[in-house]
Amino acid sequence: MTAETTGGDLSRLRHLNALTAIRVLRADEAGFTLTELARRTGLSRASTEDVVRDLTERGWVAEAEKTAGGVGRPARRYRFRADAGHLLGVDIGRHRVLALLTDLDGKVLHSHRVEAAPGLGRIERLAATDDAVRGVLRAGALSGDRLWASGVATTGLVDGTGKVMLSEALHEWTGVDLAAHLGRLVTGPVLVENDSKLAALAESWQGVARHSRDVVFILSGVATGAGLIIDGKLHRGFGNAAGEIGALPAVGWTRAPEHLRDWPGEGDIFAAARDGDRRAVAAIKRYVKDLAVGVSALVLTLDPELVVVGGGFAGSADLLIGPLRAELDRWCIRTPEIRVSTLADRGVALGAVKLAADHVGTVLASGSGLTSIDQFARA
Amino acid sequence: MTAETTGGDLSRLRHLNALTAIRVLRADEAGFTLTELARRTGLSRASTEDVVRDLTERGWVAEAEKTAGGVGRPARRYRFRADAGHLLGVDIGRHRVLALLTDLDGKVLHSHRVEAAPGLGRIERLAATDDAVRGVLRAGALSGDRLWASGVATTGLVDGTGKVMLSEALHEWTGVDLAAHLGRLVTGPVLVENDSKLAALAESWQGVARHSRDVVFILSGVATGAGLIIDGKLHRGFGNAAGEIGALPAVGWTRAPEHLRDWPGEGDIFAAARDGDRRAVAAIKRYVKDLAVGVSALVLTLDPELVVVGGGFAGSADLLIGPLRAELDRWCIRTPEIRVSTLADRGVALGAVKLAADHVGTVLASGSGLTSIDQFARA
Incomplete structure (x- = not known):
C-alpha cells in the first residue's frame, strides 16, 4: 500500500513536470533547446531531459526545424505537436x-x-x-x-x-x-x-466575427436562437441562459416561422420566392418582420458592432438580409453591420x-x- | 525659444517622475520609505527625495503613521492623500x-x-x-x-x-x-x-450590486432607462447606445408611464394606492405589466445575476417589486434576484x-x- 502510494506520488510529480514543460512549449512554435526549457520551467537539466524524452515517446513533442546561423552545431530544439x-x-x-x-x-x-x-x-x-x-x-x-x-x-x-x-x-x-x-x-x-x-463562439473564433468584440449571433432556421459575444468572450449568463430572448412572445420569434409553414405552396419557399412566387415573397416578408423585432431587442440592449446571421436559413441570405436590415432601421437607434456566416452548416x-x-x-x-x-x- | 523648450522638457521630466511616484504610492495606504520608493520607481535617491518634497508641498503626499517594531528610529514613510x-x-x-x-x-x-x-x-x-x-x-x-x-x-x-x-x-x-x-x-x-x-455604475461601485458581475439596472421613473454591468464592467456598446431597449415599442416602456398619467385621481398615485384607492392600484398594476416586458427582454437576453431597480420610483418599491417579480416569473426562464437601490436620488x-x-x-x-x-x- 505504501509502496503503491509512493509510486503514485512519483508518477504524479513526473506528470506535473510534463505539464509545466508543455505549458512552456505551447507558447512558441519555434520550439526551445533543453537549456532554454530548463531555465523557463525551473526544472533541473536531468528532469528536463527526462520529460522531453517521455513526451517525445508519447508523440506530444517533436524536434523543431533547425534554424541557421551561429557558430558550430546548433543545439536541438523541441516543439509541441498540435497533432x-x-x-x-x-x-x-x-x-x-x-x-x-x-x-x-x-x-x-x-x-x-x-x-x-x-x-x-x-x-x-x-x-x-x-x-x-x-x-x-x-x-x-x-x-x-x-x-x-x-x-x-x-x-x-x-x-x-x-x-x-x-x-x-x-x-x-x-x-x-x-x-x-x-x-x-x-x-x-x-x-x-x-x-x-x-455557433456564436465559432464565428468569433474562425468566422466573420473574428475581428469584433461585441457580436449578436442569430441561429436562423425553423427555430430561432441567439448567442452573444461580449468584450470578445462568449456570454453565458448567470444560469447559462443568456440569449433566450425568443422565449418572450412580444418579440415575435415563436410566431415568425409560422408564416413560412402557413405558406400554401409546394417545395422550398425560398426557391419559390426566387422564382417570383408572390405568396412566398409575402410569407418571407412576414417572417422577417417578426424575426426583426427580436433581433432589434438584442441590438437595442447590447448595441453590438456586428450582427451575424447563421444557421439553416443563412443559405437564403439573398432573400433575408436586405429586408432584415430595413426592419432593423425601423426599430434600432443604430443599425449595426449585418453579415452572413460563411461556416455553412459546420x-x-x-x-x-x-x-x-x-x-x-x-x-x-x-x-x-x-x-x-x-x-x-x-x- | 530654445531655453524655454529646455525648461519645458525638464519640467516634463519632473512631472513624469512625480506620476511614477504617485502610481507606486497609491498602491498601498501604509505608505513607503524613501528607500522603498526609490527601488519601486527606479528613480535615483536624489530624484525620489525631490519628487516627495515637491508632492508634499503640493499637498498630494503626507507622512504616513509610523509603525512600531524594529530596532532604532524607524524611517519616515510617505503616503498618497485621497484629499x-x-x-x-x-x-x-x-x-x-x-x-x-x-x-x-x-x-x-x-x-x-x-x-x-x-x-x-x-x-x-x-x-x-x-x-x-x-x-x-x-x-x-x-x-x-x-x-x-x-x-x-x-x-x-x-x-x-x-x-x-x-x-x-x-x-x-x-x-x-x-x-x-x-x-x-x-x-x-x-x-x-x-x-x-x-446609475448602474454607481450600484456596481457602492450599491446593492457591488458583489455581482452581471447586473441589469432599471432607472425607473416617468421615463424608464436601463444600464448594464457585464462581467463586472459597465457595458457601453459599440456606439455607446447599449441599454436602449425602451426604444422598441413591442416591449411596452413607451406606454408604461401612460397608465400612471391616465389615473383620474389627485395627488401621488403611490400614496393613493397605499391608502387603498383601487383605481390607483389598477393603474400601477398596468404600469408594472408593461415595465416587466422590457425588463424580461433584458433578463432573457443577458441572464443576469441581479436586477436592480433605482430611480424615482424606487421609493415606491413596496408597491412595485412584488408585482414585477410575478410578471418576470411569467416571461423569464430564470427570474433573477431583484433588489432596490439604496442610493436614493444620489x-x-x-x-x-x-x-x-x-x-x-x-x-x-x-x-x-x-x-x-x-x-x-x-x-
Whole structure:
C-alpha cells in the first residue's frame, strides 16, 4: 500500500513536470533547446531531459526545424505537436447529427454526418449521435480513447454538468445527460453547450466575427436562437441562459416561422420566392418582420458592432438580409453591420470543437483539475 | 525659444517622475520609505527625495503613521492623500440638477441641489446646472480650478466627446455640448455619460450590486432607462447606445408611464394606492405589466445575476417589486434576484463621480494623455 502510494506520488510529480514543460512549449512554435526549457520551467537539466524524452515517446513533442546561423552545431530544439491529440465536436441538430474530428489547433481532419428525422425520440437521436461519433472516429482510424476532449452542441438549455435542462425543439430531450452518454464512447472530458452559443463562439473564433468584440449571433432556421459575444468572450449568463430572448412572445420569434409553414405552396419557399412566387415573397416578408423585432431587442440592449446571421436559413441570405436590415432601421437607434456566416452548416459543430480546445488550453495552462496527463490520452 | 523648450522638457521630466511616484504610492495606504520608493520607481535617491518634497508641498503626499517594531528610529514613510484633490459629479435630471463634491476616493464632502422644471429649455437648464456646480464648489470653499476631473450625467445618448447625440426626454437638449459647457466652470477633464449607465455604475461601485458581475439596472421613473454591468464592467456598446431597449415599442416602456398619467385621481398615485384607492392600484398594476416586458427582454437576453431597480420610483418599491417579480416569473426562464437601490436620488450623481474617479485612476496609472500633473490641479 505504501509502496503503491509512493509510486503514485512519483508518477504524479513526473506528470506535473510534463505539464509545466508543455505549458512552456505551447507558447512558441519555434520550439526551445533543453537549456532554454530548463531555465523557463525551473526544472533541473536531468528532469528536463527526462520529460522531453517521455513526451517525445508519447508523440506530444517533436524536434523543431533547425534554424541557421551561429557558430558550430546548433543545439536541438523541441516543439509541441498540435497533432499529438485530437478533439471531437458534435452538433446534435433536428435533422442530422454532425461530428468533426480535429487536431489540437481545431483543424478539421474528418467529418461524419448522420441524418435524423425531426420527430425522433431520445433513444433514436442518441443512437444517431453514437453513429456520427463512431463514424468520424472510424474515418480518423482512432479509438475514442485517443480524444483529449469533446464538445457537444444541443438545442435547449444546458446545465453545468452537461445535462439538458430544457428543450422544446426536440422530442423527449429535456433531462438527457449528454456528458454521461458521450462519456461512454470517448475518454477525456465532454463539454456540452447550447447550439446558438457555440455557433456564436465559432464565428468569433474562425468566422466573420473574428475581428469584433461585441457580436449578436442569430441561429436562423425553423427555430430561432441567439448567442452573444461580449468584450470578445462568449456570454453565458448567470444560469447559462443568456440569449433566450425568443422565449418572450412580444418579440415575435415563436410566431415568425409560422408564416413560412402557413405558406400554401409546394417545395422550398425560398426557391419559390426566387422564382417570383408572390405568396412566398409575402410569407418571407412576414417572417422577417417578426424575426426583426427580436433581433432589434438584442441590438437595442447590447448595441453590438456586428450582427451575424447563421444557421439553416443563412443559405437564403439573398432573400433575408436586405429586408432584415430595413426592419432593423425601423426599430434600432443604430443599425449595426449585418453579415452572413460563411461556416455553412459546420458553425455549430466548430463551436463545439472550440469548447473542447478551450478546455484543453485551460487545463494545460493551469494544471488545475488534472490528476494526470493520461487524463487526455492513453499512451 | 530654445531655453524655454529646455525648461519645458525638464519640467516634463519632473512631472513624469512625480506620476511614477504617485502610481507606486497609491498602491498601498501604509505608505513607503524613501528607500522603498526609490527601488519601486527606479528613480535615483536624489530624484525620489525631490519628487516627495515637491508632492508634499503640493499637498498630494503626507507622512504616513509610523509603525512600531524594529530596532532604532524607524524611517519616515510617505503616503498618497485621497484629499489631495476633488472630484465633481453632476446629475442633470428632468426635475432638478444635483452636484456632488468628493475626495479622490469618491467620499461625498458636499452636495448641492437646484430645482428645474421639466419644461425648461436648454439655456435655463444649463443655467440651473451652473448654479448647482457653483453651489457645491462654494460649499466646499473651492474654485473650479481645483477639480481633478468631473463627471456629468444626462438623459439621452451621449457621444465620445461629451455631446448629447439624442434626447427625447428633455426640451432642446439634443446637440448640447455638455463637456464644453462644464469646461467653462471647471478645469480638468469633463466626462459625460447617460444617466442610466452611470446609475448602474454607481450600484456596481457602492450599491446593492457591488458583489455581482452581471447586473441589469432599471432607472425607473416617468421615463424608464436601463444600464448594464457585464462581467463586472459597465457595458457601453459599440456606439455607446447599449441599454436602449425602451426604444422598441413591442416591449411596452413607451406606454408604461401612460397608465400612471391616465389615473383620474389627485395627488401621488403611490400614496393613493397605499391608502387603498383601487383605481390607483389598477393603474400601477398596468404600469408594472408593461415595465416587466422590457425588463424580461433584458433578463432573457443577458441572464443576469441581479436586477436592480433605482430611480424615482424606487421609493415606491413596496408597491412595485412584488408585482414585477410575478410578471418576470411569467416571461423569464430564470427570474433573477431583484433588489432596490439604496442610493436614493444620489445614484446617478454618484455614478458621475465614479466616471471621474475612473478617469483619474486610468490617467495616473498609465500617464497616457497627461501632459502635466498640473492638468489635474493648479498648485
